[in-house]
Amino acid sequence: MKKIIFSLLVALSSVSAVQAADANAGKEKSVTCSACHGPTGVSASPMFPNLAGQNDAYIIKQLKDFKSGARTDAMMAPMAANLSEADMADLAAHFSGLPSANEQAAASASTGSSTDAAPVSAPAAGNVEIVASTPASAIYAGNVAAGKDKALACAACHGADGNSLVPMYPSLAGQSANYIAKQLADFKSGDRNDPVMAGMVAALSKEDMNDLAAFFAVQSKNAGTGESNEVGHKLYIGGDADKGVTACIACHGVAGKGMKQAGFPSITGQSKDYLKKQLASFRDGSRGNDNNGIMRNIAIKLSDADIEAVAQYITSLK
Ligand code: HEC
Ligand code: HEC
Ligand code: HEC
Numbered sequence: 001m002k003k004i005i006f007s008l009l010v011a012l013s014s015v016s017a018v019q020a021a022d023a024n025a026g027k028e029k030s031v032t033c034s035a036c037h038g039p040t041g042v043s044a045s046p047m048f049p050n051l052a053g054q055n056d057a058y059i060i061k062q063l064k065d066f067k068s069g070a071r072t073d074a075m076m077a078p079m080a081a082n083l084s085e086a087d088m089a090d091l092a093a094h095f096s097g098l099p100s101a102n103e104q105a106a107a108s109a110s111t112g113s114s115t116d117a118a119p120v121s122a123p124a125a126g127n128v129e130i131v132a133s134t135p136a137s138a139i140y141a142g143n144v145a146a147g148k149d150k151a152l153a154c155a156a157c158h159g160a161d162g163n164s165l166v167p168m169y170p171s172l173a174g175q176s177a178n179y180i181a182k183q184l185a186d187f188k189s190g191d192r193n194d195p196v197m198a199g200m201v202a203a204l205s206k207e208d209m210n211d212l213a214a215f216f217a218v219q220s221k222n223a224g225t226g227e228s229n230e231v232g233h234k235l236y237i238g239g240d241a242d243k244g245v246t247a248c249i250a251c252h253g254v255a256g257k258g259m260k261q262a263g264f265p266s267i268t269g270q271s272k273d274y275l276k277k278q279l280a281s282f283r284d285g286s287r288g289n290d291n292n293g294i295m296r297n298i299a300i301k302l303s304d305a306d307i308e309a310v311a312q313y314i315t316s317l318k
Contacts, residue, residue, distance in 0.1 A: 026094025053100030147215025174221035226315025
C-alpha cells in the first residue's frame with residue numbers, strides 16, 4: 001500500500017515537473033487577455049469566449065493553433081503570435097484554475113446584493129466598459145439632444161459637429177460613447193492629464209458626460225485624408241513579432257473604427273499630430289489611463305520611426 005502511494009506521489013510530482021506550468025505567472029501574463037476575456041476569465045461581451053474553468057490542454061491547443069494559423073481569428077492571431085510554449089502553459093494553468101462562469105455567478109449571488117462589492121465578472125476598474133447584451137439605449141446612456149446644447153462649450157476646439165479642424169485637438173465625432181465618457185471621467189479624476197481638458201470637465205456631472213458622449217457618438221466623422229505609409233501599414237496589420245508589438249488591427253480593427261463593446265477607440269480621422277502625441281504619451285507613461293496598461297505595453301516597444309510611420313498610415317484610413 002505504502003509503495004503504491006509512494007509511486008503515485010512520484011508519478012504526480014513528475015507530471016507537474018513535466019508541465020512546469022505556473023498559474024501565478026499565467027495570471028500576470030493574462031493582463032492583455034483580460035480586455036476581451038474578462039479579468040476573471042469570464043467575458044462580459046458575447047463576442048469573446050469565457051476561458052475560466054476551461055480544460056488547460058484545450059486552451060494550450062487553441063493557442064498553438066492560433067499561432068500556427070491552423071485556427072484563424074484576426075484578434076487572436078496577433079495575441080498568440082508572441083506567446084512561447086511556456087507562456088501558453090502558464091496562461092492555461094491560470095485560466096483553467098479559475099472558477100467557471102456559472103460558479104462565479106453563483107458565488108456572487110450567494111454573497112447577496114446587500115454588499116456593495118462589484119460582481120465577479122465586472123471589468124477591472126470599470127475601465128473597459130463592455131456592454132454585452134445591453135440595449136442600445138443603455139449604451140448611449142446619455143441624451144443626445146441635451147448633449148447637443150452642452151457641446152456648445154466644446155465647439156471651439158473639437159468642432160461643432162465633433163470634427164476638429166485644428167491638429168492639436170482630437171475629433172470626437174463617431175467615437176464610441178463609452179470611450180468618450182471614460183475619457184471625460186479620467187480627465188476629471190486626473191487619471192488622464194491635460195490642463196485644458198481638466199478645466200473643461202471640472203464642472204461636468206456624470207449625466208453631463210453621458211449626454212456629451214451620446215451627442216458626439218452619433219455625429220459622423222470625416223474620413224481620413226492623409227497619405228498611406230508602407231512601414232506603418234505593415235506594423236498596423238501585422239505588428240512586430242521581433243519586438244513583441246501586438247498588431248493594432250487586433251483592437252482598432254481593419255478600418256481603425258475600434259470596437260465599441262470592448263472600449264477600444266476609433267482612431268480614424270485624427271490628425272497625425274494628435275496620434276503621435278498620444279502614442280508618445282503612452283510610451284513615456286504620461287498618459288496612463290489605459291486599462292491594464294494595454295496601450296502602454298504596446299507603445300513602450302515603438303521607436304520614434306514606428307510612431308511616425310504608423311501615425312501616418314492611420315491618417316489614411318477612411
Ligand atoms: C482583442 C480581443 C482579444 C484579446 C485581447 C484576447 N483574445 Fe482570445 N479570443 C478572442 C476572440 C474574438 C476569440 C474567439 C475566436 C473565434 O471566434 O474563433 C478568442 C478565443 C480564444 C481562445 C479559444 C477559446 C475557445 O473556447 O475555443 C483562447 C484559448 C483564447 N482566446 C485565449 C486568449 C489569451 C490567453 C489571451 C491573452 C494572451 C487572449 N485570448 C487575448 C479575442 C481576444
Ligand atoms: C480649449 C480647447 C478645448 C475645449 C474647449 C474642449 N477640449 Fe476636449 N480636448 C482638448 C485637447 C487639447 C485634448 C487632447 C488632450 C491630449 O492631448 O491628451 C482634448 C481631448 C478630449 C477628449 C479625448 C479624446 C480622445 O480621442 O481621447 C475628449 C473626450 C474631449 N476632449 C471632450 C471634450 C468635451 C466634451 C468638451 C466640452 C465640454 C471639450 N472637450 C472641450 C481641448 C479642448
Ligand atoms: C489589445 C488592444 C489594443 C491594441 C493591440 C492596440 N491598441 Fe491602441 N488602444 C487600445 C485601448 C483600450 C485604448 C484606449 C485606452 C483608454 O481607455 O484611454 C487605445 C488607445 C489608442 C490611441 C489613443 C486614441 C485617442 O483617441 O486618444 C491610439 C492613437 C492608439 N491606441 C493607437 C494604437 C496603435 C498605433 C496600435 C498598434 C501599434 C495600437 N493602438 C494597438 C487598445 C489597443
